[in-house]
Amino acid sequence: MLADSSIFANREVLSPHYTPQKLLYREREINNIEKALAPSLKGNRGRNLFVYGKTGTGKTSCLKYVIEEVKGIPNTRARISYVNCRIYNSRFRVLNKIIGDHIPTYARRGYGAVDLYEKLTTWIEEDNKILVVVLDEVDLVKDLDDLIYTLTRINSDIKAGGVTIIGISNKVSFKEELDPRSLSTLYETELVFAPxxxxxxxxxxxxxxxxxxxxxxxxxxxxxxxxxxxxxxxxxxxxxxxxxxxxxxxxxxxxxxxxxxxxxxxxxxxxxxxxxxxxxxTLPEHQKIVLYAVAMLTQSGGSYKKLTDGVDTYLFSGEVYHRYKSISEGIHKDAKSERWYRKYLSELEMQGLIVSYESGKGIRGHTKLIKLLYPTKKMCDVLEKEIFGGGEEKTPAPEDAKAEV
Ligand SMILES: Nc1ncnc2c1ncn2[C@@H]1O[C@H](COP(=O)(O)OP(=O)(O)OP(=O)(O)O)[C@@H](O)[C@H]1O
Ligand SMILES: [Mg+2]
The missing domain is CATH 1.10.8.60 (Helicase, Ruva Protein; domain 3)
Structure with missing residues (x-):
């Protein structure tokens, strides 16, 4: 069938999993990654690097590109592990993945984290290796502070060799959730990918x-x-x-x-x-409910107060909270406090689903105004399915079945 296509010549190169050979407009970024890796290649522990940029700005592609380059360098003591934290999302899984990359005979034997840690440390010390761990989508690691702590502890536990961490993320708010110690470890150097x-x-x-x-x-x-x-x-x-x-x-x-x-x-x-x-x-449940409250109020208006400037509808934050509480009650969930609610709003805003404004003085003292950024009807439909279930139950794919990106 593909051979018959009069449009496509090679679908493979259009797939989201394809890593292009040539990365345009990213010389500076590739250069900076190479610089960060240079000490490791010479056998010294380099500075940790944190790579931040919005989704689709080429972070993963550039890292993979440099990793491929490094693989071709002979006689280096550097060993690289690329870890996709969407799949390896805990300290244990990350350690297991690193061991699997370099000491495959030891992996998958059901060892605990302590065994893995000790094995890894001995392996690094053996001949002064420099282990470079690239943690892609690092914000998805559930016990990230523990992971960062464990990886850096290796450096003080060994006499020779070392570990360098490269973290990658597209979440702006992620910094705030980190332990100050992990933060200063991860952000020794920072590289930002512009849209x-x-x-x-x-x-x-x-x-x-x-x-x-x-x-x-x-x-x-x-x-x-x-x-x-x-x-x-x-x-x-x-x-x-x-x-x-x-x-x-x-x-x-x-x-x-x-x-x-x-x-x-x-x-x-x-x-x-x-x-x-x-x-x-992929939103957490309470954020779905808050968004649903916004969508419902935008759609109905009804007895709820809204501001209309002729084009757009803005909702009062307080009323959205009220509706969020009643929807939660309706499905027997405990509504979270207003403090959490405000956090949810800013997460939704970060995802580009809503926008909020401070009303300024005049409108009810000082309040937040909220506007939905996507078509209301569609949004209501989708969220209803998500929240109340839309017929068939979605079963998540088993972890191991997911292809490694
Ligand atoms: N400079 C580039 N030249 C050619 N193709 C690119 C370039 N940057 C990105 N792409 C293409 O866009 C896709 C997305 O890039 P990539 O996966 O590297 O983004 P990302 O920054 O890691 O995004 P996310 O934060 O969502 O993980 C890649 O598969 C690649 O095909
Ligand atoms: Mg990526």
């Missing part, structure tokens, strides 16, 4: 169009359109590739020979929704 500009995304897409699509089937205007939209979405290259692929699929389904702006527009609409649903599905 891509439309022109940069255009070049990234153009490059991928050349490899993934048949010759001359994608209109240049369509690429420009997607690049501009993705830049507006937060400079997310992954999103732009998703829209591009979807546009190709739409053209194919319609039996068209070309991908035009029309297909790009339709693909954008579909992809935007999908992204919102993905985000909503």
């Amino acid at each position: 891509y500009y439309a022109t940069e995304i255009y070049a990234i897409l153009k490059d991928r169009v050349g490899a993934g699509f048949k010759k001359d089937v994608v209109d240049d205007d369509a690429i420009h359109y997607i690049a501009a939209a993705a830049a507006k979405e937060g400079g997310d290259a992954r999103f732009s590739l998703k829209v591009l692929t979807r546009a190709g699929e739409i053209a194919e389904e319609r039996g068209h020979q070309r991908v035009t702006v029309k297909e790009a527009e339709d693909a954008l609409k579909i992809s935007e929704n999908e992204i919102v649903y993905d985000v909503i599905a």
Whole structure:
């Protein structure tokens, strides 16, 4: 079937799991990662590095690129472990993964954390190795303070060799949740990945169009359109590739020979929704309920007070809290305090689902005004399914079945 496609030449290079050989506009970042790794390659413990940037800004790709480069260097005492913390999300799992990478005969024998720790320490000391641990999506490690503590303790427990940590995250609020000690350990040096500009995304897409699509089937205007939209979405290259692929699929389904702006527009609409649903599905339950309260109030208005400036509807924070409490009661959940509620609001805002303003003086003293950023009806439907269950039960994929990214 794929051979028959008149649109795609190679779908593989468009897949989200594909690591491109050539990373555009990231020389500075790649250089900085190399610099951070240089001491380790020479056999000294380097400074830890923390890499931060919004989703789809190339953090994982750049790290993997440098790791591949390092693998080709002969006679180095550096050993690298790339750990995807979405899968290895606890201290024990991370340690097990590192051992599995380097001492496979010892892994999977049911040892406890202490055994793993000791094995790892001995292995490093053996011939003064420098272990570089890359923790991707590090914010997802449940007992992160313990993990950071354990990894750094190795350095004081051994006489030779060392451990260097590279952490990667796209969560801004993550810093605040860390123990001050872990924070100063992780943030010895920091590297920030800026969102891509439309022109940069255009070049990234153009490059991928050349490899993934048949010759001359994608209109240049369509690429420009997607690049501009993705830049507006937060400079997310992954999103732009998703829209591009979807546009190709739409053209194919319609039996068209070309991908035009029309297909790009339709693909954008579909992809935007999908992204919102993905985000909503991964929200903690109480945040879902708060968001549902916002969506319901926006939809009904009813006896609730809202402010309308002719275009947008803003809700009072207090009323949203009130509704959140009554929805929680309705499903027999204990509503959290207002302090938690305010935290939920800022998380939802960070995810780009709502926006809030301080009302300033005049409107009821000083209150927060909240606005939903996505279509109300859709949002209500999706959240209803999420909160009250939408027929079939979602069973999470077993941990081991997930492919390692
Ligand atoms: N500079 C680039 N050149 C070419 N392709 C890129 C570039 N940056 C990102 N991409 C593409 O975008 C996709 C997303 O990038 P990547 O996974 O590295 O983002 P990320 O910053 O790790 O995002 P997240 O925070 O969501 O994990 C990659 O699979 C890659 O195909
Ligand atoms: Mg990543």
